[in-house]
Amino acid sequence: MPTLLGTDKPILFLGLADHVQSGPQPFPIGGLDLFQLARHKVHLVYPAMIASASWVFLVDVDFVQSPAAIGMVLRVLDANGTETLNCTFQSLETASAPPTPSAEPSTQATAPGQPIWTVLEGSPFVLFNIIFEGVLPKPGEYTITASYQGKTDEVGRITFHYRPTPSLTPDQVKAVEADVGAAKSIRFELGCKFCAKKLRAYTGLSRHAETEKAGITWYAELEDEFVCQCGKTQLPLQYLRESMHALLLKDFSVATSGLSYVRQYGHTQITAVAERFKQLLRTETLEAPIQTFLEYHPVLLARFHAKRLFVKPNIVGRFQADFAILDSQNELWFIELERPTMPLFKSNGHPTAALMHAYGQVNDWLQQYHKYPGAIQEALKLRPDDIVAVRGAVIAGHSAPRILRALQRHYATPPYPSIEFLTFDDLASSLITLSRKLA
Numbered sequence: 377m378p379t380l381l382g383t384d385k386p387i388l389f390l391g392l393a394d395h396v397q398s399g400p401q402p403f404p405i406g407g408l409d410l411f412q413l414a415r416h417k418v419h420l421v422y423p424a425m426i427a428s429a430s431w432v433f434l435v436d437v438d439f440v441q442s443p444a445a446i447g448m449v450l451r452v453l454d455a456n457g458t459e460t461l462n463c464t465f466q467s468l469e470t471a472s473a474p475p476t477p478s479a480e481p482s483t484q485a486t487a488p489g490q491p492i493w494t495v496l497e498g499s500p501f502v503l504f505n506i507i508f509e510g511v512l513p514k515p516g517e518y519t520i521t522a523s524y525q526g527k528t529d530e531v532g533r534i535t536f537h538y539r540p541t542p543s544l545t546p547d548q549v550k551a552v553e554a555d556v557g558a559a560k561s562i563r564f565e566l567g568c569k570f571c572a573k574k575l576r577a578y579t580g581l582s583r584h585a586e587t588e589k590a591g592i593t594w595y596a597e598l599e600d601e602f603v604c605q606c607g608k609t610q611l612p613l614q615y616l617r618e619s620m621h622a623l624l625l626k627d628f629s630v631a632t633s634g635l636s637y638v639r640q641y642g643h644t645q646i647t648a649v650a651e652r653f654k655q656l657l658r659t660e661t662l663e664a665p666i667q668t669f670l671e672y673h674p675v676l677l678a679r680f681h682a683k684r685l686f687v688k689p690n691i692v693g694r695f696q697a698d699f700a701i702l703d704s705q706n707e708l709w710f711i712e713l714e715r716p717t718m719p720l721f722k723s724n725g726h727p728t729a730a731l732m733h734a735y736g737q738v739n740d741w742l743q744q745y746h747k748y749p750g751a752i753q754e755a756l757k758l759r760p761d762d763i764v765a766v767r768g769a770v771i772a773g774h775s776a777p778r779i780l781r782a783l784q785r786h787y788a789t790p791p792y793p794s795i796e797f798l799t800f801d802d803l804a805s806s807l808i809t810l811s812r813k814l815a
Contacts, residue, residue, distance in 0.1 A: 386439035387448075389520045389532025390432045391415045396505045408503070418537045420622040422615040423511040423566060425635060430505035431520075433531070437502050448524040450531075452508065455516050461508040511566065512536055513611050538615060541622035545757070549581060550685035551701075552624050554674035556646065556810045559637035562623050563592060564616065568604035575602045575611065579620040581640075595620035625683070639814065641675060646811035649673050650804045657774070657800050661717045666800070667698055670713075677701065679806040680709060680769075686756060695741050700756065706764045710741045714772030716800050725782040727791065731772065738768035738795050768795040775801040 394412040410432060417429075431450075439445055445465055452461035512518070515538035522531045544552075552558045561580030567573065578587055579595040588594060598617040603610050623635075653676060656669055670676055671687050677699065684702040699711040712734055719728050727735075745752050745766050753760060775783060783799070790797060798806075 386436040393430045453519045541619040547684040551682040560640040562637045568609035571606040573604040643814040711769045720773040721782040775799045
């Protein structure tokens with residue numbers, strides 16, 4: 377019997393990859409990318425949807441081309457030895473394709489239970505990735521076995537981790553509201569293969585009476601366990617009950633098995649918000665109404681890609697920014713709003729004293745942060761490792777045609793490299809640009 381890497385087994389489990397993709401050129405000229413290949417994986421909730429993940433194996437090339445591979449069964453077992461997932465090789469054709477050693481790694485979508493093979497030229501083994509049908513019911517260590525010719529081998533192990541997600545804080549809720557592509561509600565549906573009973577739950581920034589009238593349970597009110605009518609499907613629900621709201625903070629595909637979502641915004645809604653904002657800018661001369669509008673419509677700050685969005689944060693009693701944002705790159709922004717009618721440039725094209733004063737105020741905030749980072753992090757309830765850099769932004773004035781050249785020069789050579797400048801027109805335009813993917 378062919379064996380691998382000094383073991384007595386013809387197949388070994390390498391790990392779970394989020395995605396498998398070949399390089400621009402076939403292997404071995406180009407690379408083979410196994411994105412996030414690991415034997416430790418974290419899921420926000422369980423039962424965990426794994427229909428998009430690739431289980432990657434190393435297989436002896438002589439074994440996979442022999443009759444011994446026909447009917448081989450791969451199983452995923454939990455800590456109690458209970459089978460959770462399985463896959464059977466039905467024929468030599470599916471177990472040995474592609475036959476030539478120069479085959480390029482496939483980038484097509486893998487059907488559940490069907491392997492995609494990658495022959496590594498000149499090597500005595502092949503790689504294959506397979507997508508299992510089903511879900512992982514709970515966190516813990518799982519064992520992968522391979523059964524063939526009357527024997528069963530343990531070919532690897534993988535551990536799935538979980539940590540409960542606390543309730544969303546007000547600044548996290550504002551960040552979700554500021555995300556153009558965020559979900560308004562997320563639904564989870566899972567059923568038994570042998571009877572008609574289904575588990576249907578939802579989460580969102582608020583509850584919806586109509587959804588619950590349709591028989592869909594608010595996630596925080598789920599029972600401890602789902603048991604189907606025939607008794608063949610039993611799933612723990614405490615992980616959904618504790619942490620399903622965490623999915624609102626993450627990007628996920630609508631095609632993910634068992635999950636669906638309703639967008640918080642459509643392109644028409646975003647366009648309406650931008651138009652109302654532009655109308656306000658045409659008539660308003662004061663800063664306060666602009667601040668209020670942005671507080672009610674934080675999606676206008678979508679260009680900052682907020683994970684946390686703080687409104688008028690009081691920071692160690694030294695200053696109060698209009699907004700503070702922790703973005704998706706873990707940069708902390710302090711944002712200063714000025715009047716939409718504030719003059720931006722002198723007749724010679726240089727910044728006005730009012731604009732430079734706004735820059736100076738934000739620069740003072742940044743200096744205060746560098747002096748007292750711990751106190752400011754504590755005030756915002758952020759950890760030191762949440763922040764990799766601190767930046768500022770000044771939002772003021774209009775992008776009038778008469779100052780276009782001065783604006784372009786100002787954008788190219790800002791007076792403070794760590795402080796970004798935007799006009800209110802820039803803010804509205806960036807929202808429209810981001811929303812085009814919703815059209």
